[in-house]
Amino acid sequence: MLAGVPEPVTVRVPAKINLALQVGQLRPDGYHDLATVFQAVSLYDEVTATPATGISVAVAGEGADTVPSGPENIAYRAAQALAADVDAPGGVALEIAKGIPVAGGMAGGSADAAGTLVACDALWGTNCDRGELTALAARLGSDVPFLLRGGTALGTSRGEILADVLARGTYHWVLALADGGLSTPEVYAAFDRLGSATGPGPDGVLAALRTGRAEDLAEVLVNDLQPAAISLRPSLSRVLDAGADIGALGGVVSGSGPTVALLASSAEHAAGLAAQLAGLGVCRTVRRAYGPVAGARVVDVTAR
Numbered sequence: 001m002l003a004g005v006p007e008p009v010t011v012r013v014p015a016k017i018n019l020a021l022q023v024g025q026l027r028p029d030g031y032h033d034l035a036t037v038f039q040a041v042s043l044y045d046e047v048t049a050t051p052a053t054g055i056s057v058a059v060a061g062e063g064a065d066t067v068p069s070g071p072e073n074i075a076y077r078a079a080q081a082l083a084a085d086v087d088a089p090g091g092v093a094l095e096i097a098k099g100i101p102v103a104g105g106m107a108g109g110s111a112d113a114a115g116t117l118v119a120c121d122a123l124w125g126t127n128c129d130r131g132e133l134t135a136l137a138a139r140l141g142s143d144v145p146f147l148l149r150g151g152t153a154l155g156t157s158r159g160e161i162l163a164d165v166l167a168r169g170t171y172h173w174v175l176a177l178a179d180g181g182l183s184t185p186e187v188y189a190a191f192d193r194l195g196s197a198t199g200p201g202p203d204g205v206l207a208a209l210r211t212g213r214a215e216d217l218a219e220v221l222v223n224d225l226q227p228a229a230i231s232l233r234p235s236l237s238r239v240l241d242a243g244a245d246i247g248a249l250g251g252v253v254s255g256s257g258p259t260v261a262l263l264a265s266s267a268e269h270a271a272g273l274a275a276q277l278a279g280l281g282v283c284r285t286v287r288r289a290y291g292p293v294a295g296a297r298v299v300d301v302t303a304r
């Protein structure tokens with residue numbers, strides 16, 4: 001390394017599944033009040049921050065061609081916001097390696113924003129505490145604070161106010177990835193148009209997580225956005241039906257979709273379900289993941 005030139009920083013940041021997503025009224029600010037239980041799962045994006053003059057974003061991996069690379073990219077805005085907040089010079093070249101499906105309802109964009117905050121904070125040596133980063137994260141997007149934190153958490157308000165939950169066990173998921181994404185605002189608009197009902201909320205999920213039994217959790221997975229997502233993408237019903245047919249414990253559309261998350265009883269069960277689901281041809285591709293996992297963290301790339 002050249003004297004005085006910081007080394008690049010790489011941050012790994014997970015995707016999320018909403019185990020419960022209860023959607024309330026449309027608020028005057030254009031958001032809906034939520035009560036949601038987030039779980040961070042082991043699909044990751046990596047954000048690498050390298051010293052540069054000005055801000056740039058390059059995106060690689062599946063679906064990268066559909067992700068903007070200018071100021072419309074939430075990672076760009078995250079770097080800009082941190083620089084403004086801490087009065088840093090704010091130069092950074094961001095490289096994002098996508099492992100989280102783009103526009104898939106798993107918070108890939110929010111993950112990149114969370115990863116960028118942690119990466120730039122380390123690169124610039126600004127040493128923000130978690131509270132400062134969380135406040136910045138909440139300004140960038142409703143899911144960004146959770147991706148900083150990871151694990152399992154209850155989210156309220158827009159989803160950005162987080163509380164600890166008691167969660168036991170590790171859960172094994174099979175994720176059915178769709179061809180093409182869904183726009184989150186469009187799914188919320190469909191929710192309003194359909195006059196969708198507000199469902200039972202997170203209590204059942206919170207109780208199941210205390211037992212640590214996947215069978216209990218499977219019974220209570222709930223997503224109020226699911227009918228809206230299916231109205232925009234009717235083929236999602238076939239994926240959910242296929243999951244039930246092949247013996248998944250339960251299934252739910254992830255967030256605003258179109259990814260469908262199927263719950264398995266073990267890693268072995270997930271492997272079997274994934275192979276069967278891939279053979280049915282009801283989705284573009286299949287991934288496995290487990291949760292909960294940690295939020296955005298600097299990784300030591302020299303240890304690889």
Ligand code: C5P
Pocket residue numbers: 030031032033034140141142143157158159184185186188
């Ligand atoms: O906060 P974020 O930018 O991720 O939200 C994207 C869009 O999703 C919002 O503009 C809004 O249309 C919708 N949304 C909502 N209520 C929430 C979170 C998101 O209506 N609580």
